[in-house]
Amino acid sequence: MIPLFRVIKPGVYGTIQDAGRPGFRRFGMPISGPMDEQAFHLGMKIMNNNGKESALELFLGGLTLEVLSDHRIAITGADLTVSIDGIEAPMWKSFYIRKDQTIRFTKPATGGIAYIIPEGGFCSPKVLDSQSVYPKGLIGGPVRKDEILYANIPIKNRCNSGMRVEDIPTYSNDVTVELWDSPHMHLFRKESVQTFFNATYTMRGGDRMGYFLNGPALEFEASGDIISEATQFGTIQVPTNGQPIILMADAQTVGGYATIGKVVNKDLPKIAQLRTGGTIRFVQRI
Structure with missing residues (x-):
């Protein structure tokens, strides 16, 4: 030592x-x-x-x-x-x-x-x-x-x-990342999901547990509450206010909010390196 x-x-x-x-x-x-x-x-x-x-x-x-x-x-x-x-x-x-x-x-x-x-x-x-x-x-x-x-x-x-x-990796405060679809897609209004994938979200802050985003609010068909299920680094939860939260390295292991997707692993460094005010666009992984 x-x-x-x-x-x-x-x-x-x-x-x-x-x-x-x-x-x-x-x-x-x-x-x-x-x-x-x-x-x-x-x-x-x-x-x-x-x-x-x-x-x-x-x-x-x-x-x-x-x-x-x-x-x-x-x-x-x-x-x-x-x-x-x-x-x-x-x-x-x-x-x-x-x-x-x-x-x-x-x-x-x-x-x-x-x-x-x-x-x-x-x-x-x-x-x-x-x-x-x-x-x-x-x-x-x-x-x-x-x-x-x-x-x-x-x-x-x-x-x-x-x-x-x-x-050497390069870092931008304006990124586009891919998402795997969530099994909860049916809980969101279709037009709201379309807006999500065509909008730009702004990182408003966060820590090692999660990054909070601002942008067009996702809307639920009825409710976004689910029976708690496993989450992981990159899961995007949507609380009742419709503003997404990207779970990060220290995030809880289960959650009771509906999710809109999971950031693909190769794009997690792009998210991690964002600073407050940085912008994010999401595309569906095909």
């Missing part, structure tokens, strides 16, 4: 996340894990980690870290305007950091969520075989001022690596 960072400023919201805790949904425990699995796993490959290690997931910026030990890291995901001692830091490649340096993430240029991935991952307590923080389940919490973050191992790999520019 190597002291790696001291948190000078905790930023908007930062948590330790690994690949999550599958196998416990029947007990009401979500998988959690990274909001943007693509950026997380690409970072793990860059660091030559095995994918089971943890990263620090950061929303929107504001984080300042003091480096406590020489180490090797990669930063992937959103461009949150990161610098080291005032000099722009590289992204999507591994690089060395030195004791007493200061790393700052100021504000998002593109996307909304970044990952800081040390060689060997972070060292933190495991619950149900996972380090993933899930505050709503009383499993850990966001990073705090003066908290010490530990790396699992000292530097072992002396070779740096990175991604080709053409392979």
